[in-house]
Amino acid sequence: MVFSTTFSIILADSSISQGRHRRLQKVIKHDIIRYRGISHKAKLRLSTTHSRKLTYEEDIPIEEREAPLKSTIQGSVKLPMYAAAEYEMGEYVVDIDVGNPPTKLRLVVDTGSDLTWVKCKKENRRNFSNNEALNVDKSLTYKPISCESALCKEEFTSLSSLDVCPNVNAPCLYNYSYGDNGLWTYGMFGKDITTLPTTTGKPVKLPNLLIGCSESFTDKDTMKHADGVLGLGINPYAFSLHAVVQFGGSFSYCLVDHLSPTNVTNYLIFGDYKEKAPTQEFMRYTALLVSDSAPYYWLNVKGVSLNHRMLSIDPIVWDRDADGGTILDSGTAATYWAEPTYRAIMDVLVPALEKDHPKIEQYRGDGKLDFEYCFNSTATPFNQKQVPRLEIHFMDGARFKPLVKSYIVDDGPDVSCIGFLEAPTGLNVIGNIMQQNYLWEFDLHQHTIGFVSSTCD
Incomplete structure (x- = not known):
């Protein structure tokens, strides 16, 4: 019986690998070029011009910040x-x-x-x-x-x-x-x-x-x-x-599933986020680290956990002054982690998947130019509840918990992959697939980023 099951998985993997249209292959190729450009630009600008850094002491509580701008x-x-x-x-x-x-x-x-x-x-x-x-x-x-x-x-x-x-x-x-x-x-x-x-x-x-x-x-x-x-x-x-x-000082968007047809929409909103998308929770806020030079949305990350267990990652990974740091980017699809973070995450996710969903060996991605771990998601029924839940922890206590489908991604008929890539440099980039089915508010007056899960209907 074990032989039969294993053989059927091998046959399924073989059929998938022949002529399979990969949804994200062209996207990844574009992302890698874009990532290198953004990373180079960020490093160049941060090293040659003054950047404003919100230190922990300057991290003013939300209720004490300036009043919002009026529209x-x-x-x-x-x-x-x-x-x-x-x-x-x-x-x-x-x-x-x-x-x-x-x-x-x-x-x-x-x-x-x-x-x-x-x-x-x-x-x-x-x-x-x-x-x-x-x-x-x-x-x-x-x-x-x-x-x-x-x-x-x-x-x-x-x-x-x-x-x-x-x-x-x-x-x-x-x-x-x-x-x-x-x-x-x-x-x-x-x-x-x-x-x-x-x-x-x-x-x-x-x-x-x-x-x-x-x-x-x-x-x-x-x-x-x-x-x-x-x-x-x-x-x-x-x-x-x-x-x-x-x-009114802020804009927001709620990203529908990245594979949605073009007739499924939400909105890019300038003004009150309460008019934007249905939510069942309160919006969480974290500090936006402002740079006068690199025009990106920098986040003050403390660490990453899986199933509520913090991963052991050198804090220098999150320090943009040490060629690290984290940005939120709508123009990059995949999420990039610096090598220490990428390896720590994969060391937990891969063992959790490989027992019931072995890697398709024909796809030899190394995590740098392609996804490292892809599997047949139909040979053995895939249960998202068995996947460790990832959370990103911010210095001010906020936590972002993406949906499992935002990091175990569909990459073609019957194939799913761990949708992370190892960053070529130290810059971490949270791409739009990780942001999907969340409402994001960018307050450029009070220097905060808000987020809350939403169906984006």
Whole structure:
């Protein structure tokens, strides 16, 4: 009987390995390039410019922080947001109206980017064939930014403005990179208006939004199905800060399952989170570590536990001043752990799985370029309750407990994998799959991140 069961599993594994379409293979390849870029950018900026660090003594209790900013409108801005798995993308996207008359653009929601940029059409310059790209010559509200302006020479250096200015009428150019040998886009800066839907049903206009009018970019696969990137990083000229100043100091999103079809949506909200998604618990808050240089959402992590047992991990892993630290990123799908954390987690999860769900040996991922442990999830019925529950513990006492499906992930028909990757450097990145079915609130005024489990219906 044991022989029969083992043989059936081997046959099942063999059939799965032949011609299997892996849902996440292209996503992982993209993620690795992106991770290296973000890590390089974070290390470079943190080492060369001042960063503001919230020490434990400065960790002010939530109730003693500044009062929230008041919104300038009634209700909240509410942008439908959906997973892009149908397009073989690992990100989430929103549709947004830019320009006058408005052009509807599909933009990748990216908390790791501080520049909002779109595929752009401009006379006398290279054009894109995509009909949904923004034609700035037809927008009555588009304003180019001169290369002679102080904005170009000083303010936009953090956004990779170029020191190229043949004449006073020439536009301010950029070559925005997501890191060393990573993803980049080239174009010119301008400002335009965006029209946003609200919870009251009355649209609101957000003027003078900085937009990168991109002529070229490297991420061709992703951008076949998207028109650009909505930059939600921490920068005065990012969409995030431009919007929260008007709409109440915070934004939030609730990520539906990353494999959901495009007709399953939740929302990217600017304003009161109570209008966002159904929850059955109270929102938990943790400190947002603010950096003047690296525009990422840094978290103050204390450690990781599995089934309520803290793992033995050197605290230096969580110290961004020692090339470690942890960021929350909507533009990366998988979650990356620095080697000590990755190994400690795998040393618990693998033994818990391998008895009933042996590894598919044909897939030889090492955890760096591919998932290390994948198994046939149907040969033996998979019970999520047998998987140790992971929790991320923050210094201020908050704990984030992702769903099991957020780290034991579906990677194809009948195949599941431990969905973690070993980080090439010391930076830990909590990707969007780990964030799914949680409502996340980013308060850029009070420097907090809130989270609570939700169906995101």
